[in-house]
Every structure is written in C-alpha cells, then in structure tokens.
Amino acid sequence: MDEAIRWRAGLIGAGRLGSALAVALARAGVTVNAAYDRELVRAELLAGRIPGCSVAASAQAAVDSCELVFLTVPDDAIEPVCSGLEWRPDMAAVHCSGAHGLDVLERARQAGAWVGGFHPVQTFAGTEADAERLGGCVFGIEAAEPLRGYLEELARRLGGYPLVVAGSDRALYHAAAVFASNAVVTLAAVAARILHELGLPADEATRGLAPLMRTTVENIERLGAVQALTGPVARGDVETVRRHVAALAARLPELLGLYREVTRQTVALAERRGLDVATARAILAAVQAAQES
Secondary structure (H helix, E strand, O other): OOOHHHOEEEEEOOOHHHHHHHHHHHHOOOEEEEEEOOOHHHHHHHHOOOOOOEEOOOHHHHHHOOOEEEEOOOHHHHHHHHHOOOOOOOOEEEEOOOOOOHHHHHHHHHOOOEEEEEEEOOOOOOOHHHHHHHOOOEEEEEEOOOHHHHHHHHHHHOOOEEEEOOHHHHHHHHHHHHHHOHHHHHHHHHHHHHHHHOOOOHHHHHHHHHHHHHHHHHHHHHHOHHHHOOOHHHHOOHHHHHHHHHHHHHHOHHHHHHHHHHHHHHHHHHHHOOOOHHHHHHHHHHHHHHHHO
C-alpha cells in the first residue's frame, strides 16, 4: 500500500461530505479521477473544482476507472450501492459513515477488494470552505492492514488525527461525535429557550448566544477542555448553582434533569483543574436536592 497514494481515487456521492473530501484529497496530492452522483449537476460541479477529474457515467464506471473508491452516499444507501457493483481484487472500497462497520461492504470484500471506513468527525455546510474544515479533524478508521496504514497516513496528509476504531467500538465512537456536535446544538437551543422565556425573541436569543459559544470552542481548541472551563462550577460557586436549581424548578422544571447531569460532568472536569473535594460535594448535593424535591 506504500504506492497507494498514487492510486486513482473516485467518489460515489457528490454531496457535502463527498465534495469536501474529494477537494481535500486532491489538495493532498491524491489523484481524484472520477466523481459520480445520481444528480448529474452535483457531480459536474465537483469535477469542475478538481483538475483532471471527470464525471463518471455511472457508479460502475467510477469503480472501473479507479483503484480507490469512496462511497460518500447516505448511510442507508451504502450497502445497496456497494452490493449493486462489480468490484475487483487489489482495489479498495471505503465508506465514510460514522455509524456503520465494514459489513455494509461485504460484496466488495467477497470480490477480493480491500474494504475500510474513513469517517471525518466534522459537519459540512455545503460551502467552498468545507474542504478546509477537514484539517484538524479526528478520522475514525476501520480496515485491515495494509489498507489501515494507508488510511491513517491519508488522515495525516489531510491534517487530521487518525483513530482506529474496531467494529465493536463503532457505536461508542459515534456517540462521541453526537456529544460534540448534536448535543451542542441541543444545549444551544435550551439556552436560547431560557432567554426567550425571559422575553428575548427566539431568533435574537439564538444569534446572541453564538459569540459566546464561538469563543468557548476557540478556547477549547487553544487551551484544552480542562483549562477552557469557566463558570460557577469551575469557580466553586455553590450558591450560584443553588440559585440556578431554584430558578429552573420554579420556571422550567423539565430542564432540571439536564442541568443536573451536565453539572455532574462539569464537576468532574473542574476537579481535574483543582476544584477541592468539599466544594465538589456541595455542588453535587445542590443538584441532587433538585432530583429529590
């Protein structure tokens, strides 16, 4: 697989992920030879961004013209798409799903192809900047050698951090991505809801919280999660936590459970940066009292 960087790569699926990955691969020195999508215009737009890339007439044509094929189709389409194609030995079929293992590529494996998973922990907006967002990402990789080593090297070429994820760990790995992305959106919506409860229009509440969240993410990237932590738990401000609990109980009691669990995890983080045991216990007691009341 040492020579695989010179393989011709192709993509089946030219949506947000596929387009970002194809452009990033080309910038990293991989020859992206073909792109296919059921929506012809998407494949044409992608091919137009990559010198030497052509629009494949079919998914099979993409497979036939490449040695490395990324299936960047929706998760539930990976297996049927793979199963409907004729694969060859000494080529590779790689999906980019965070949730699926390699079983969805069984047809390719039976034909003698290497099979793998290459999942960037990132979300894409469908803009020109998406390819740059792959830099710095974790890439969840599942494959047997020698493909595994190649995908690890490819992740590094893209500026990312390769993480080998066994099939049995796939769900836990995907849960981490959910916490880092989907749960953040949910927490932002909860915070905006509280501000709306206090009288701020919903759209202004959402936009008004974005600068705080943006700065928080920047601090996490710059300092790490432990040192980026601020707020009453990090300061050991037990009374403020008690006031939060009382206010939520009075106005939005359905949020108490969420606040309690987030605070428990925040206490554990704060202890890593020096929160003393007595104060940690007092904070936990304050949120526990909310559960018992």
